[in-house]
Amino acid sequence: MAKRPSAMDRFLEWTLNLDRRWIYLLVAVSVITPIVVPIGLPVTTTSSTRSAFEFVETLKPGDVAWLSFDYGPSSAPENDPMAEAFLRQCFLKKVRVVVIALYPLGGLGLANNVLAKITAEFPNLVYGEDYVNLGYKDGAAAVMRRLGDNIADAFPTDVNGRPIGEFPILRGIHDIKQVKVVFTAATGLIGEYWITQVHAQFGTPVIIGPTAVSAPKYYAFLNAGQLVGMLGGMKGAAEYEKLLRAKYPELDRFYGGTRLFTATKGMDGQTVLHTVILLLILLGNIAYLRSRARRRVTDVGGGRGPAGTRP
Amino acid sequence: MRWATRFRLLAVLSALAGSAAWAATSSSAPVPANLVARDNPGDSGGAILLTWTPADSGSLPSDSIHIFRAEAPAFEWKQLAATTPSAGRYVDQTAAAGHVYRYELRSGGISAAVSEPASSRDNWFRNERANSLIATIIFLIAVLGSIAMARSGKPLFIRKIAGLNAVDEAIGRATETGKKVLYVPGIQSMDDIQTVASVSVLGHVARATARYGTDLDVANRDPLTFASARETVRSAYLAEGRPDLYREEMVNYVTYDQFAFVAAVSARMVRERPATIFLIGHFFAESLILAETGQSVGAIQIAGQADPTQLPFFVATCDYTLIGEELFAASAYLSREPVLLGSIRGQDIFKALCLIVGIVGIVMASFGNNWVAQVLLTR
Amino acid sequence: MSFDFGRVALFIFFFVVPVIGIALGLRSPAMRSRIPIITAFIAGMIPILSLYIPKGFLSGPQGMSPRLDRWLIIVAGFALLLGIVNVVQNNSRRIARRDAGWAFSVVLLAGLLVTGSLGIWGAVSGEGIGFRADGSTTPFKWIEDRFFQPLQSTIFSLLAFFMASAAFRAFRARNTEATILLVAAGLVMAGRVPLFELLAAPFPALQPSAASVSLFLGGLTEWIMNIPNGAAQSGIIIGDALGAASMAIRVILGIERGYLGLGAGE
């Protein structure tokens, strides 16, 4: 005699057959509410982000750092805060920054926008001395080979076409070996090339800020000492922002503003939707396990149900 | 070559690499002495290596020493750099190739040591990368040797991947219920090796559906993949002697737009409720709609992809997933193509060597000798 | 014309040899596949050899390898635009035959034409495609900021919806592997966001214990990412690297020729 499905089972069955667009609505609401009503949940830092932050803190005024925009608009909400936080930290420490972009699908536009936004916050910076934007270049792997010997081979001019010989910042820097750190905000493969090609062959320390989708892979490179730090996705960016504001309280005027998008504020929406998705997975699996248990009672032979397969 | 002999060869060669990379440094002396200047080894020229017996800084007037350089023929001394006496070595990166230089160490104004003339030149081998070259040579021997063996007709063994049993079982289920089999070979073109592997798995599936007379439907997004999938299915039905069962519209081209393709195929799943769905090839995140719809129509789903980004979702939604290299092993097992069989065997040999070197290294490290880890580090 | 070995060697390998190959190929089709394999071998070996041989003629400032790098930056630019030719072909054919949805092909070609010509204008006029010297934005950049960026990021943000719906309707712990996966996923998700602080927000009394639970889960997640995940990723990296290295060898030695658009036998 089949076990009669309880009210709970009927409810679960009903929710499972709901149109998927109700779930889409639930997702939209879970993201919109924290934007309209910010919660301000705490952020805890992890060792991979702390080691990145502390390494940049060891740089001395006048050192040259390298920032590479290897992502596109499709991952800007995760990577922009990383690039902005790194630039603010360098400019506060009087570290000079060379900016390039190697991601074809939109890297250059983001480099221009982020640089314009941050240099507006530090009015006394001089283009060509404190920072320079060398723009985009095709053939990322070939560009990195040239950076190992002679930067001018790959980037003869800056983003506006001016020969790089004119810029004092590059006078002491002939190739990437003399750069103190390369920070790559990355989405796909190009970020990995900095580790397995530039660091492996030229030794320049690399910090990577990957999207959350590609972050798990970089724990293997972090363990092997091929990286000096990593910011994993939006959470990594929020951790870096927390460390930055703790060390440099004067940055609160940028991070405090209500309208400015920061990774820390984004984490509110992340938390709400993480909770919703965890509940959805639990609910879905409870319904699945109960229906499978019920079916096992009815099929004495314990054969495979229509949707089930061998356990 | 049997593994035992290959292992002895590796041990000898890496010992050679170990000694070449490490020059012993002598003990310290009161004043930095016998300064030697010579071409920096293993580079493209333009650098001169200075080595001197390091002095303990206590016995010197100032705690740092200054390096001076004089270029032939004038030989007037110019300050080059400053370093600590205990360093024992310094590399002058600014020495133009072919020019002759002499170097002098001065501490607190008094000259401590002067070197013979030296000039930099380009060298034939970067000895710091000997380990990487040896590993590459061993890899070449393993892979090219295995491919040559496979091409010479020697039958190479590949174990049957568990996934292929799942494939046959899933087609059996479709035959039982009389419903169709839907196959999606990924959304990339034939220049993606995962699509090539998927088409060879499709050949196996088509032969099974030809044998059992099950209805087959192959939905394509890329024109090139569509052409080679149609060719594969037609020859599979011929090989099984059932050309009569082959229908032109079995292999069809849906559309090129990524999201439109996914929406159209999931609508087809809901309409025709296939018993078995194969999602094998290179997919991107929107493939979640396919896996979810397939699950909701109660189909058995077999997925397969080499690049790991989609694998977590396929494992969570599908009944069986070919993971990473398994997809290529499956296509090698099915196609018996000598080059594929040889490559997989060559890679396995090198993986076995990595395991052996790793375990030997761990045993030695456990007894305090960290030499293997140092040998493996690349610069 | 300064004579140096690197430049002349590349001239022979990548100009003289292809010209001879094309001449021979015009007469006998067999040559059309054999000589490109030689060119591929040379182009593939130069970067590999320059990793180990620093000799001037190969890796020096004017050697073959640096010069080939500079060439291949330029060739990569041309290759990036290769896709445009068959997109224009397909879509103009779609418009000519008034296939279903040909209006969207018009939209596609219009977008390509306008943005492309603004890009060309930026190069010809010297204005560039970013900020002008006085800080104002070029028309190309205006289109990038207002059309390109929002479209790309929104189309990708749809994936969050698909994932949430699949989470509810499709992610099942149907076998041991999927169970381990979902349990690890749950722990990592709960460890990377202040989940318990959110749940305890309306109950001040629970907040300290919520914070300690989050701290513990955060530590557990970090351990999962470093050790079990780190180990598995390291194994995957070694396996994939050997697969890609063997594919590279097969292409450079001409064993694998599919990329040239010809069968292995031809």
Add this chain to the structure above:
Amino acid sequence: MTETFPGIGIWISALLTLFAFSFLYKDNPFFRFAESLFAGVSLGYYVGIVLNQTLKPNLIEPLTTNFAGNWDLLMAGGIGLLLYMRYVPKIGWVSRYALAIYVAYYIGVEFTRRIHGEVLPQLSRTVVPLFPWTGATLESLVFVIGVYSVLVYFFFSKEQNRVTRKIARVGIWFLMISFGAAFGFTVMGRIALLIGRLNFLILDWLYPALGI
């Protein structure tokens, strides 16, 4: 403080964003319009960056300013143009030379990364002491078992005997934990994109438009 009324640019971005979101309701012409416009604009974007950032500074200017020193770049341009010959009927095979150089060079550079930059450093990381028993060596033991069992799992040219089948089983468990971790991270990655877009729609468009 109330933002100024959003300009035409913000309105266009917001409209295109809503067109793209309309796919959630169902596949409709507005979404197809947004998707096609995106495909066209991104190809036009490639033309802009390739011409301005690569061909002009690295090819055209060196040839025009110092031809004697850079005449060999002509061949690079020639190879690039040769790629396009594949679309010319009958003599399309000529483009094989350009394709051979392009594909073989970048796969050769990839080869320099794979063994030198990935296999050896990762293998070197697994060579760690396992004695004496401490917290650290125990953790190293788990790590080493993980790496080597995954390697054994991807072993195909030998039949699995009793021992290797168990080791491969352990390998699968490590793989599943790392897939679970990747799953958790990917969830955060996808949500971040949505937060970015809705943040734009609400704070940069809706609020200023409503004068909040």
